[in-house]
Amino acid sequence: MADSVFWFEVGLIAMSVAxxxxxxxxxxxxxxxxxxxxxxxxxxxxxxxxxxxIVSVIATSSGAAASYVKDQxxxxxxxxxxxxxxxxGALAGALLTSLLDTRxxxxxxxxxxxxxxxxxxxxxxxxxxxAQAEEPWTRRLRLAGSYPDRVLGRVVAYAPRRVWLxxxxxxxxxxxxxxxxxxxxxLNVLAMGSAMxxxxxxxxxxxxxxxxxxAAASAGAFFARGDILPELAAPVxxxxxxxxxxxxxxxxxxxxxxIRYAFVAVLLVIGVQMGLRGLGIxxx
Amino acid sequence: xxTERSERQSRADLWTSRLLRFGVLGCAALVAVxxxxxxxxxxxxxxxxxxxxxGGLLPEAGPFPSLANLAEGVVAGRGVAWVVAGLMLLIAxxxxxxxxxxxxxxxxxxxLYVILAVLVLALLIFGVLMGRAL
Numbered sequence: 001m002a003d004s005v006f007w008f009e010v011g012l013i014a015m016s017v018a019x020x021x022x023x024x025x026x027x028x029x030x031x032x033x034x035x036x037x038x039x040x041x042x043x044x045x046x047x048x049x050x051x052x053x054i055v056s057v058i059a060t061s062s063g064a065a066a067s068y069v070k071d072q073x074x075x076x077x078x079x080x081x082x083x084x085x086x087x088x089g090a091l092a093g094a095l096l097t098s099l100l101d102t103r104x105x106x107x108x109x110x111x112x113x114x115x116x117x118x119x120x121x122x123x124x125x126x127x128x129x130x131a132q133a134e135e136p137w138t139r140r141l142r143l144a145g146s147y148p149d150r151v152l153g154r155v156v157a158y159a160p161r162r163v164w165l166x167x168x169x170x171x172x173x174x175x176x177x178x179x180x181x182x183x184x185x186x187l188n189v190l191a192m193g194s195a196m197x198x199x200x201x202x203x204x205x206x207x208x209x210x211x212x213x214x215a216a217a218s219a220g221a222f223f224a225r226g227d228i229l230p231e232l233a234a235p236v237x238x239x240x241x242x243x244x245x246x247x248x249x250x251x252x253x254x255x256x257x258x259i260r261y262a263f264v265a266v267l268l269v270i271g272v273q274m275g276l277r278g279l280g281i282x283x284x
Numbered sequence: 285x286x287t288e289r290s291e292r293q294s295r296a297d298l299w300t301s302r303l304l305r306f307g308v309l310g311c312a313a314l315v316a317v318x319x320x321x322x323x324x325x326x327x328x329x330x331x332x333x334x335x336x337x338x339g340g341l342l343p344e345a346g347p348f349p350s351l352a353n354l355a356e357g358v359v360a361g362r363g364v365a366w367v368v369a370g371l372m373l374l375i376a377x378x379x380x381x382x383x384x385x386x387x388x389x390x391x392x393x394x395x396l397y398v399i400l401a402v403l404v405l406a407l408l409i410f411g412v413l414m415g416r417a418l
Binding site for chain 1: 297300304305307308311312315316318319322323336337364367368370371372374375376377378379381382385388389394396397400401403404407408410411412413414
């Protein structure tokens with residue numbers, strides 16, 4: 001009996017480390033990978049999976065953000081501006097929790113992920129495009145910036161576009177974060193990359209920074225409801241942290257295109273999984 | 285590019301980075317030690333844990349009904365208490381992070397962003413308080 005519990009814990013940690021690495025590289029915050037893994041692979045009740053997930057989302061975000069800020073990939077103004085949207089969304093989502101049937105969320109999310117994966121395939125990386133004139137709101141909010149790209153070997157300048165569209169999308173991301181206990185990193189990166197035309201490394205790094213803040217907004221509710229189990233959240237969060245640390249080291253050294261391809265592949269797999277789950281089909 | 289400003293920016297980035305790193309490490313250490321301590325489980329606790337893999341729900345709401353109980357548990361060296369305390373601090377970390385960015389913006393005299401950061405902070409605190417009411 002004690003044996004199986006031991007292997008259970010070991011398995012949890014191993015899976016969490018893998019999730020942490022992947023999450024940090026793609027700016028996903030791990031929640032989107034963690035909840036399916038915990039429920040489908042380990043058979044854990046979804047309430048506890050979400051609770052453990054929200055904690056590790058905060059852990060990943062904080063751990064990875066430390067490196068990104070130092071490497072100058074994070075745009076603090078952009079993150080702060082967009083966090084207003086995500087936190088407002090998270091609060092709305094926390095209120096909505098009791099009203100919506102989770103199954104529909106799975107389906108919607110699955111569709112959304114597949115849609116975003118397809119969108120990402122078609123677009124070239126914004127960082128490789130020529131610089132364009134700054135939009136009025138970008139200038140007013142002083143959201144433009146630059147970052148040293150290790151792989152390209154030069155400083156890349158960028159200016160977000162359509163900032164209010166990005167704001168609206170981030171509000172939705174906040175709602176989803178609270179409803180599913182995830183970081184909504186994929187929607188963050190999508191909003192920043194496609195709607196706001198930001199380079200993917202800036203999107204991923206800024207997303208990581210914002211995710212923890214968004215998760216903290218709903219974590220209070222999960223904690224109060226008793227959905228955060230110490231015996232589950234502890235090994236999961238520790239594993240994800242270790243993985244995230246390794247992941248950030250890898251991320252700044254990876255070529256831009258490879259990150260995009262990896263992101264697309266992961267989105268597709270998760271999207272299909274989530275959709276099937278919502279439709280009541282269990283993939284084992 | 286104003287070199288004095290970018291130097292201040294780099295220092296601000298460094299301090300934010302340090303806060304995050306040490307905050308996370310501190311919480312992780314607390315959680316890790318607590319978890320290790322709690323691994324010496326009684327047979328009934330072990331049974332409850334393995335019940336988790338069958339999608340089960342635990343009967344009680346949580347091991348610590350109040351903050352006073354939690355503090356007692358921490359002092360008594362109960363592993364679970366340390367884990368819970370570490371998790372709570374971990375959740376508080378992003379809130380501190382936003383507070384720090386507000387301070388950094390104030391140092392930069394960027395009042396628009398001080399207001400935005402404070403707004404996020406206020407919303408976060410409101411969220412935590414609201415959570416208890418739900």
